[in-house]
Each structure stands twice: as structure tokens, then as C-alpha cells.
Amino acid sequence: GENVEQHPSTLSVQEGDSAVIKCTYSDSASNYFPWYKQELGKGPQLIIDIRSNVGEKKDQRIAVTLNKTAKHFSLHITETQPEDSAVYFCAAREGNTPLVFGKGTRLSVIA
Amino acid sequence: ETGVTQSPTHLIKTRGQQVTLRCSSQSGHNTVSWYQQALGQGPQFIFQYYREEENGRGNFPPRFSGLQFPNYSSELNVNALELDDSALYLCASVYSEGLVTDTQYFGPGTRLTVL
Numbered sequence: 001g002e003n004v005e006q007h008p009s010t011l012s013v014q015e016g017d018s019a020v021i022k023c024t025y026s027d028s029a030s031n032y033f034p035w036y037k038q039e040l041g042k043g044p045q046l047i048i049d050i051r052s053n054v055g056e057k058k059d060q061r062i063a064v065t066l067n068k069t070a071k072h073f074s075l076h077i078t079e080t081q082p083e084d085s086a087v088y089f090c091a092a093r094e095g096n097t098p099l100v101f102g103k104g105t106r107l108s109v110i111a
Numbered sequence: 112e113t114g115v116t117q118s119p120t121h122l123i124k125t126r127g128q129q130v131t132l133r134c135s136s137q138s139g140h141n142t143v144s145w146y147q148q149a150l151g152q153g154p155q156f157i158f159q160y161y162r163e164e165e166n167g168r169g170n171f172p173p174r175f176s177g178l179q180f181p182n183y184s185s186e187l188n189v190n191a192l193e194l195d196d197s198a199l200y201l202c203a204s205v206y207s208e209g210l211v212t213d214t215q216y217f218g219p220g221t222r223l224t225v226l
Contacts, residue, residue, distance in 0.1 A: 034215070036217070043113075043219045089153050097167070099144075099156070103152060103153050104153050
């Protein structure tokens, strides 16, 4: 089955700097890769997703890149703000199979 | 807001008891999945229901069971609770048809504590 590895487990950046979180997946058939943000005491909130027919997707300060050959995808957050502080999860899925999640990255943005 | 709601928000049970958690899916979504999230971990897939039938199950014992109703609301039942069942339980809903699955949205979760 699918296995998703996520790095780093913790990340601290200065406000205004960029943050990058990386994930690798094992199943080359996976074709959908969402990123979720989870704040304390809340459920995961989808922030951006990408499908395997696209190499990059941007939404304001957030971007995701996908390298199908290397089986890895990354989340990029530019101009970080204190409210970006949260735990971020990547996930992967093939078709309508269940999402498989990474273990999460705790991002701290220092003002 | 995702349109997915869960109840109750928090729950405390003792070992050996049974618990039922509830989820109301986003309108138009025909598929609901349940996940267990232990502290400091990513969500782990428990099972999925599509049009009231279980159509996928993760590595969880039979004492974890579920139901999906015609209005696409759902329940997760856990029997013979164990201390390790303490976790955040998340439901997520999505529209799925054939090989096409849309974006999955999560509810806020139910925090279960087993003493």
C-alpha cells in the first residue's frame, strides 16, 4: 500500500520568510495530493491540492509542486505570517482509495 | 467552514464501555470516511462508507463499526473501549462516483478520552 513520508517534523521561520515542507510517496499510481492545515483543537483544513496531471499549483502565498518521476511533492509558503503557525499534513491517494497521510510538520512563525 | 459537523465535541469514557460518534456530511456528498488521529500523529484511516455500504477498511479491529444513513449522515461505534482508543476521531465527506473523487473535507473531530 501507499506510504507517505513527510519532512521536517518541526520548522521554525521568521515572519516574512518562506517555509518549505516536503513529502515523498511510494505508490506510483497515486494521482491526488492534498495539503491540510490543522490548528490546535480543530480538524484538518484543506489549503491546496494538486492532481498528477499538473506539475505546480499556486494560490496566493501558497504553492505546491509535484515531481512524479521522483515521487515527491512540496508545499511552499511565502511571506509567512504568525497565523500560518499550525501543523501541516500532506496526503496521497489513487483514484477513490482512502487518503494516506504523512506524520505532519509543526510550523512556527516567529514574529 | 467545511459543512461537515461532528458530535459530541468531547467525550470521556471508561475502559470496556461502548461509544457512538456522529457525523453530518456536507450536502451532496455520498461518501464518508472515518479517521483516528492519535496525539502528534497524522490521521489513520478506519473505514469508508459509500451509499450506505462499507467499501474500504483500514487496519482496525471489528469492534470499530459504522453506519451511513440515507441522508448520508454517519456513525462510528467503538465497543469494549481500550485506553489506546483515546484520540481525535475525524470524519470526512466527499462526492465520489466511479473512479472520480472530489476534494475531501473534514469535520472538527470528536476528542475521545478513555480512562
